[in-house]
Amino acid sequence: MDEKEITVTQLFRHPFTLRIGGFLFGSRAHRGLTSSIILYALLIAIGFIYLQPLLFMFTTSIKSPNDLLNPMVQWVPTELYLGNYEKAFRVLNYSQTLLASILISVVPSVLQTLVASIVGYGLARYRFWGKPIVFLLLLTTFVIPPQNTVIPQMLTYRNMGLLGSPLALILPALMGQGYRSAIFILIFYQSFMSLPKVLEESARLDGASDMRIFFTIAVPSALPAYIVSLIFSIVWYWNETFFTVIFLEGGITTLPMQLSRFTQAYESLYPPGVVNIFDRLNEAVKMSGTFLNILPLLLMYFILQRWFVQSVEMTGVTGE
Amino acid sequence: MTARNQPRKGISLRAREALHGYGFIMIWVIGFLLFTLIPLLETLHYSFNQVVVSATSINLTFVDWANYSRALFTDPSFIELLIGYTIETMVAVPIVLIFAMIIALFLNLKFKLKGFFRVIFFLPIVITSGPVIRELTAQGAASAPGIANLPAVADFLAELPRAVRSPIEYLLTSFILILWFSGVQILIYLASLQKIDKSIYEAAAIDGASSWEIFWKIILPSLSTATMINAIYTIVTLSHFSENKVIQYIYNQTYNMQGGIGYASALAFIYFAVMIAMMGIIYLLLMQWTKRKSR
Incomplete structure (x- = not known):
C-alpha cells in the first residue's frame, strides 16, 4: 500500500539504495564489511553462472x-574416468589437428599483427589526403x-x-585483410x-629512414599493442570456422573443424552397429572433445592472462 | 626543424610526408581492393545472375531481380530465419551492454582477488567458437540455470503468443551464451571507465551528490562513446558468428543445385542490409539517449 507511494527519486535516496550505489560506484569512505561481503557474494554468484557451461563440460567429460x-x-x-x-x-x-590449428592461427596472426602495425603507424604519424576515407573503409571491412x-575469393x-x-588464409592476412584486421x-x-x-623526430633529423625509424623506435615502444594484437589474433583465428571450412576443406583440418564433424568421425572409428553399448557415442565423449578443443587456448590464457588484461588497458581499445 | 622545412628534390615537405604515409598504408589499400572490394562487387554481380560453376568456367545468366524477389516473397524459410535473427539480436544487444557495464563497474573497484575475477570474466573471449558453442547448446549447458527446465515455465510460455514467446525462449535457452559475448565489451567499458578523471568524483561528492547521482550524471554520460562502440561490436559479432542460422542457411544455399551461388549472393546482401538497418536503429536510439542526457 505504502510502497506505491514511494516515487522513483525517493527510492534512489533510500539509505539502502545509497549503500548499494555507494559500493558500486566507488564510495567516498572505505567500504564496510557488509558491502564487501555483498560484493564478493555477487561476484562469486555471477562468476559461477558465467562459468557454469565450462564446469558442466569438464565434469561431464570425466563421467x-x-x-x-x-x-x-x-x-x-x-x-575419475579418462576413457572419454x-x-x-x-x-x-x-596431434595432427592440433598442429594444424597452431599453424593456421599463429602464422596469419603474426603477419596480420605486423601489417596492422605498419598501417596503423602510417595512419597515426603521417598527414595525407584521403585519411578519413581510409578510416571509413576500415570500418566497412569490419x-x-x-x-x-567469400564466394568470389573461393572461386x-x-x-x-x-x-x-x-596460403588461402595467409594471403589476406599479409595484405591487412585478415580476420578482423580493422580492429588491430x-x-x-x-x-x-x-x-x-x-624520439622519432630527432632520429629523422639524424637522417634515419622512415622504415628504420619505425622498426627501431616505434615498434619497441608499442610492445604492449603487439602483445595484445597477437593474443587476440591467435584466439580469433583459432576459433574462426567460417573461412577455415570454406578455404581449407579437403586440405588441412583444424581442431574446431574436426570438432564440428565429431559425430561422423566417431562413427567411422567406432561403428555404432559393431561396438558394445558402452562405446557408443555419448555426451561425455563429446564434452571431452570440446574440452580438448579449448584446452590449448585455456593454457595460453592462463599463462598470458596478466598481459591480456593489463595491456588492453594500456592501449585503450576504445578508439576514442 | 629548419632542416626539415626545406623542400628537397623539388617536392614540398607536405607532399613528401603524404608519399611516405601512402607507402605505409599501400599494402592495406591493395589488400582492400583484392580481398574486399572486388569480391564484394563480384558477389553483387552474382546476385543478379544465375550462376553455374563448372570445372573450368563460371557461367552467368542475367536474371535481373529474380533472386531477390524469390528470397523476399517465395522462400518461406529465409524470411523466418531473418526475423528470428533480428529478434535475437535485438534481445541480446541490451543484455550484453548492461551486463558488460555492470561487470566493468565491479572490476573497476579496488578489492582483493580482483585479478582472479578478471580472469573469469574475460575467459569466454578465449573459448567462444562455433563448434564449442554448438556442443554446449546441444547439451543444454547454456540455458539460464534452473529456470529454463522447470515445467511451470514451459506451461507459462505455451500460453503466450508466438511473437512474445520466441524472444523469451531465446533468452532462457541461451542466457549464458549471450553473457559470453560480452568479454570484449567489458574490456572496452573498463578502459573508458579508467579514463574518467578521479577528481570529478571527489568534486561531485563534495557538492553532496550521492553515488547513485554520480553514476547517472557522470559515469553513464562518459560511457556513451564506449556504449556506441560496444553496441556496434556486439551486432557485428552476433551477425558474423558462424553458428548464426541465417549464415548457415546462406552457406547451404551456396551448394544447393537450385539457385546456387547467385541466390546465396542475393541472400547475403539482404542479410547485410538488415544488419546495417539494425545498426542504424541502435545508433539513432543511443544518439537520442546521449542528447537527452547532455541536456
Missing part, C-alpha cells in the same frame, strides 16, 4: 558410462559479413589451386597516437 546413466550423479562423478578423453583424442586425431565476399583460390592450402589497425593507430613523437 564414466555408469555415471552418465545414474540420475544421482549430477556434478560430482563417482570416479582417450576416445576423443583418437576421434579428433588430436562490418561486411564474410559471406558477402579465385580454386582457379589458382590454393583451396585447402594455408585501430589498436595500433591508437597506441602510436598516444606515444610521443620526440
